[in-house]
Amino acid sequence: MKALVTGASGFLGAHLCEALRLRGNRVVALVRDDLGALDCQQITVRGGFEQVERTLSEYEIDTVFHLAAQTQVSTAVAHPIGTFEANTEGTWKVLEACRKQKVRRIIVASSDKCYGDGATPYTEKQALLPNGIYATSKACADLIAQAYIQEFGMSIAITRCGNLYGPGHTNWSTLIPGTIRSIFRGERPKLRSDGGPQRDWLYVEDAVEGYLKLAACDETGPFNFGTGRGTSVATVVETILRLMKTELKPIIDLKTGPGAGGMEIHEQILDCDRSLRVLGWRPDYTLEIGLIETIDWLKEHVQ
Numbered sequence: 001m002k003a004l005v006t007g008a009s010g011f012l013g014a015h016l017c018e019a020l021r022l023r024g025n026r027v028v029a030l031v032r033d034d035l036g037a038l039d040c041q042q043i044t045v046r047g048g049f050e051q052v053e054r055t056l057s058e059y060e061i062d063t064v065f066h067l068a069a070q071t072q073v074s075t076a077v078a079h080p081i082g083t084f085e086a087n088t089e090g091t092w093k094v095l096e097a098c099r100k101q102k103v104r105r106i107i108v109a110s111s112d113k114c115y116g117d118g119a120t121p122y123t124e125k126q127a128l129l130p131n132g133i134y135a136t137s138k139a140c141a142d143l144i145a146q147a148y149i150q151e152f153g154m155s156i157a158i159t160r161c162g163n164l165y166g167p168g169h170t171n172w173s174t175l176i177p178g179t180i181r182s183i184f185r186g187e188r189p190k191l192r193s194d195g196g197p198q199r200d201w202l203y204v205e206d207a208v209e210g211y212l213k214l215a216a217c218d219e220t221g222p223f224n225f226g227t228g229r230g231t232s233v234a235t236v237v238e239t240i241l242r243l244m245k246t247e248l249k250p251i252i253d254l255k256t257g258p259g260a261g262g263m264e265i266h267e268q269i270l271d272c273d274r275s276l277r278v279l280g281w282r283p284d285y286t287l288e289i290g291l292i293e294t295i296d297w298l299k300e301h302v303q
Contacts, residue, residue: 007068162200195234226270
């Protein structure tokens with residue numbers, strides 16, 4: 001496989017590039033700024049979406065993993081236009097470049113956030129009901145990818161993953177790395193909800209396996225990747241506290257969290273039957289094992 005990964009320096013992108021390289025694939029990483037968690041053992045192209053078509057041609061790319069996105073909800077609220085430019089316009093630019101260069105296979109990263117307040121567990125057939133700028137920008141990208149499948153017959157698969165976590169995730173505003181870092185610092189972790197919201201927590205290596213299986217098949221359209229189980233924010237934090245053997249107790253801050261403006265979705269759980277049936281994919285990591293791996297990595301690299 002000759003693969004282009006956009007957003008290669010991000011959390012998922014770095015893990016995916018490493019997995020592709022270790023399996024003998026030629027990897028071209030498109031990065032806008034610094035390399036982040038990405039190593040230097042793949043071809044690196046610096047630039048934005050305007051570099052995609054030239055890169056596809058120059059390196060004879062046959063598979064594209066489009067992960068590049070503006071992923072911060074707070075940034076989306078502060079900079080909605082930039083978020084739509086990155087997430088929505090960026091997607092059609094990548095897909096149009098792929099269409100012109102006749103790329104064999106494209107994987108587009110969407111999000112479980114696109115389902116919004118829809119009934120759970122979410123299935124790929126239900127309508128997208130995004131809340132807020134970030135989720136709407138990703139839903140637009142999702143629908144654009146579906147349109148390119150329908151209109152041009154392109155081989156595009158769309159991933160809708162649960163909440164990713166694992167080694168290398170250093171976005172401290174998110175629950176798991178933020179909680180772990182607080183405990184290492186001897187600080188009480190801060191909960192920006194009442195602890196009740198449930199999420200489908202997916203270990204990053206399980207997500208990578210899903211992407212690799214999608215690249216190897218010809219099925220198109222959306223695929224859910226999650227555990228099929230919801231775990232509350234409070235339970236995740238309690239598990240981290242237990243694993244790290246601390247007596248610290250969390251602080252509840254309802255003024256600055258995602259629920260402050262009434263946007264918090266109470267339950268997000270994915271039905272992954274299609275991924276199991278079509279790809280033979282199922283997650284290998286339990287939440288506890290995944291958290292142990294994450295804690296160990298952060299202890300070594302960040303503490």
